[in-house]
Amino acid sequence: MKSAEKEEKPGCCSSSIPQTEDGSQETEACCATEKKQQSKGQEDDCCIPEKTENTCCSSEQKSGEGIGKNPSNIQATFTVKGMDCPSCAATIEKSLQKHKGVQSVQVHYGTGKMVVGMEDASLYDSVPGQVRKLGFEAESIDSAKNSQTYKVDGMDCGSCAQTIEKHLGSHPNVNTIRVNFSTGNMEVDHSMKTNDIIKEVQKIGFDAALSSSVQEDQSKDTKKKWFTTTSIAGIFLILGFFGSFTPLPEEMISALYASAIVTGGFKPARSAFFAIKSGSLDMNVLMASAAIGAALIGEWFEGAMVVFLFALGNTLQNRSIERTRNSIRSLINLTPSQANVKSDDKWVQKPVEDVKVNDVMLIKPGEKLPLDGEILSGTSSVNQAPITGESMPVDKQPGDKVYAGTVNENGALEVKVTKLVDDTTIAKIIHLVEEAQEKKAPTQAFVDRFASVYTPIVFTLALLVMIVPPLAGFGSWGEWLYKGLALLVVACPCALVISTPVAIVSAIGNAAKNGVLIKGGTFLEKAGVIQAMTFDKTGTLTEGKPKVAEVVSFGSERKEVLRIARTIEEHSTHPIAESIISYAKERSLAPFQGTAFQSVAGKGAQATIDGTEYFVGNPKLFKDMNVSLDEMEKQINTLQEKGSTIVLVGTRHEVLGLIAVADTIRDITVQSIQKLKQVGMKEIVMLTGDNNGTAKKIADETGVDRYFAELLPEDKVQAVQKLQKEGKPVAMIGDGINDAPALATADLGVAMGGAGTDTAMETADIVLMADNLEKLPHTIRLSRKALTIIKQNVWFSLITKVAALLLIFPGLLTLWMAVLADTGAALIVILNSMRLLRIKS
Structure with missing residues (x-):
């Protein structure tokens, strides 16, 4: 599910396309938020970059069905869970449309929303039940x-x-x-x-x-209470065990074992009763059956051991699992509950829930920010590691954004609140991560389906083992009843069922703490098998902000060339003009007094300084004025081949100098690419709209293996598809909406700078909260380790079960050994998964 912002809009074709300030629509964004709704290759059912009209129709909208068909009906909006492909959405639509009184149904697979048009409001309550019959869950947004x-x-x-x-x-x-x-x-x-x-x-x-x-x-107090009952059961068990070596009557020893069974088994027995009542066959049913059966055939020690080991195993498992769940809950404690807010020229403490947008907060050195905001006054360094995972504090000044949960290192700040407590970046992170942890990965879905079949089969087999052999005259009832009970215990697939979700929760929690949002187990698994990574150049591998790389003068002083350029460029907002102005400011070179400023469309600008016309622009501007460039042609070509944009400064008769402007590579880029290769990434690819010379220069400096130059947005999509046709699972890493079509086409979309853009947080599969690639190698390494651990858990669980099954029939596996094998295997699986929490970036 991609875009939270777009979920409230019933349609896709027009309303779900973001509106820009001038009212135009951004088709690329629409494509991104509806990405992966169709399997690869079904481009006719969703947006493709070649389409230029402002539409983003899915197949169900093209069919003519939808809310717009009858605007006068009663509409209700639901969230639908359980859909794993667009065909699920089509199934729900077709089924509900046959229901009497339902006028229209529109299900959006991408957003997980369903809008139902009804003749009568009385149908409202029946919709979730109808959807549940189809194997999905529907919930009213209002009730949610x-x-x-x-x-x-x-x-x-x-x-x-x-x-x-x-x-x-x-x-x-x-x-x-x-x-x-x-x-x-x-x-x-x-x-x-x-x-x-x-x-x-x-x-x-x-x-x-x-x-x-x-x-x-x-x-927590309740958990201690359950641990006490386990301890009491253990004491009764120990007394009974040692009592068996003394002259104590057999009845007293059996009574001690029975006390252990009752004390430790009350909770699972009660749970088993309600499980059977509700039609479930869980581990409590299996364990309770085994304990009661052992008591009925006189195996009191076995029954007591089953109960004690089961209770002890549950206590240890619960504590271990809780540690993995707390991997993300700890983020909640990062934000203060109070904020120091200005009220009538005084600073007062307020609960963060009472603070409003545009209120002004005072953040003292060493304090955490309670809410997101924008700095009004003061400068400081802010530790943003809780949000972005960045290892170094970031310098902040008036106008910069700051986030709740980050730490003001030095210098007092006055911050204008921009988001309420429930809308802060960290609140979104927690919400998105919890949602991600609840989404089933493909492996988990398969294991759940396997377990749902496996458990009833083994349970039935256990009953047959208890009844058939003794009826056929093979051994005594007691012998086969005991083996059947052991088989019941082995039937519980607990270790197998938790083998995947605990690993997923641990990995996603680890990633969140390191400033990486992984949107679900599916994307975690995909990241673990990615072989090729494609990067957008501008703003991803490079800063995206051009800087002056070189200044060359011809007959005039360099300072004079820069002062003339600054004088003219100060009337322009072009990024190249801004880079020249910044370069001159850093060297304290003041502008001249100029007049008659004028832009030359597509070529540059001009102004009059001390009665002389001066020009700043590209070589074409001076060629059009018949100014000879022969002497500097070679130098211009050399600089262009190195990836620089050339700005010439001169008059109508001569060129006084040139300024080479280039986009600079991010400091962390080269290091990140090297680390990606170290973790086994087979191919690093760069996509850029720049010329071949610039692309080659950046590729050589960053260490990418391959590049595609002079690309339009739709060409980037084709480049990704070309890599996919070569048999490589492809990830696309971009920094904004311009990369949306390619992000949608790739097997895995990774957005950078999520802390600054809600769109990135909502549309990508994985979000790097920092505006750099520092955490990308950690994400890939973590994903691959998670896949390895999931495979280890699944195989260990299966092998343990098979071994236990084989040992039952020769009589080598006792009841308490079966329980120990089951709970022990589950505990080992949990502890193995928890290793993912300790992987450091």
Whole structure:
């Protein structure tokens, strides 16, 4: 899902195209926000750069269906989750359009929004149910605003989340519910009291608390309580075990083991009851069945060990998983809760929630900024590492942007607030990262589908093992019942199910702390297999700001040439003119008194100084005035081949000097490209609209392997497609809306400078918050490490299960060993995934 700004617009063809100040429409932006809606090659169903008309119609809009068809109907807007391709959107549209009373349906796959036109408002509540039947989740945008978010403790894997969803989803006062195991978040739209929701969750063996510091502290106390019951169960188990070596009666030893089962097994048994009631088959059901079965056949020690190891394993898993979830929550604590705001010429402390746009804040040295803003007065260095990941503080002066959560290193600043607390850059980062952590990666989706089939099959197999062999006369009932119970324990695919999401959460959290936004597990996996990287030159590899590279004088002094140039260029806003003015200012060269300033379209400018006409412009300007350039032609050509733009200074009769202006390479560019090659990037490619000479010079200086020069925006798209046809997964790195078509075409779109542009944060797959490439090698290395760890987790989980299954039938695997293998494997998978949190840039 790409653009948050565009989600509120029902259509794509016109309204979703951003409007510029003069009212024109930017087709490229439209293409970017709707990018990857269709699989590669289906260009007829979405924008392509060759199209010049202001349209961006998807296939469903072209069909003639849509809200515009009947503007008088009742409209309702929903968010739709679960769509993984545009055909899903088409399925929803076709199905709902057949529903009586529905006049029109428009589903946007790119934004995940659905607009439904209805004859009667009574149909409003039935829409989510109809969508759910199709295998998707629909939620009213209005109800989403009134929903509450809770933190849930005690979930061990995705099946726990499903149990909570099914239990609360069946409650008449709950409209919608969504539980995400990876982040521990539960979003509920309901008409109940908060405490009633918490009690319902506690009924099924979990703990819930509203997302605030007070409730989170309460949840920590609750976790300690569950750890106490585990400890008590362990004490009973130890007493029973050592008691078996004493003359204690057998009944007393069994009673101690039974006490351990009841104490440690109460919570999972209660959870198992509600799981069965809601139609789920989770690990609590399997473990409770194994413990009860062991007790029924007289294996009290086995039952007690199953319960204790399961409870202990859950406690350790919960604490480990919570550490990965906290990888992004820690960002929330970066911003102060109070701001020092000017009120009637006095500075007063206000909660950040009460601060309004255009209020003025005072930020003292060493303080964190509470909100985003613009500096009104004062100069300082600001540590922006929490937002951009930049290692060095950035110098700031009046007019510069500053961000909430960053640290004012020295010098007091007065800052005008530009964004409310919920709209700050860091708030957007937290929101986008949490959304990203909740999106399933392809590997995770596959594993979930596999587990949903695997668990019922093994459960059925366990029942058959308990019944068929003894009926057929192969061994005793007790022997096969025991093996069936062990098989039940092995049936739990906990380690396999959490093998991917914990790794994804850890990697995305690590990236966010280093100033990189990865929009979801899909893009993390894509980044891990990228073989070719294409860079836009201007503003990405280079500063994008031309600077004076060389000044040459012919008969006049260099200072005089620069003073004449500054005098004329001060009346121009062209970037080249600004670079010449800055160069002269740095050398304290004042302008002359000039008159009769005039622009020469496409060639330069002129002015009269002390009665003489002077000109500043390109060689063509002087050739048109028949000024001879023979003596300097060779020098001009040499400088142009080096990538410089030539500005000549002179009169109608002679050239007094030349100024060579060139775009400078970013300080971090060469280092970043070298690091990309070190992490295994096969090809680095540069795309530029500049001439071949400039492209070659930049390529040689930066170390890129290949370049494409003299490109228009649509040519950049073709260059990306050419690389894709060569069989390379391609990433495109750009710095703005001009690169949108190429960013959309590439397998992975990476935008730079996200901290300064909302568009970049919303449209790209991966966003480098800093305005440089410093964190790009870290992103690729992190993604590749994440892929490696996911593969390790999946294979380890499968091999552990297979080994356990093979050991059951010879009688080599006891019940408690099966539990130890299951919980141990899950814990190892979690700890292996947590290594991603420690990878440093």
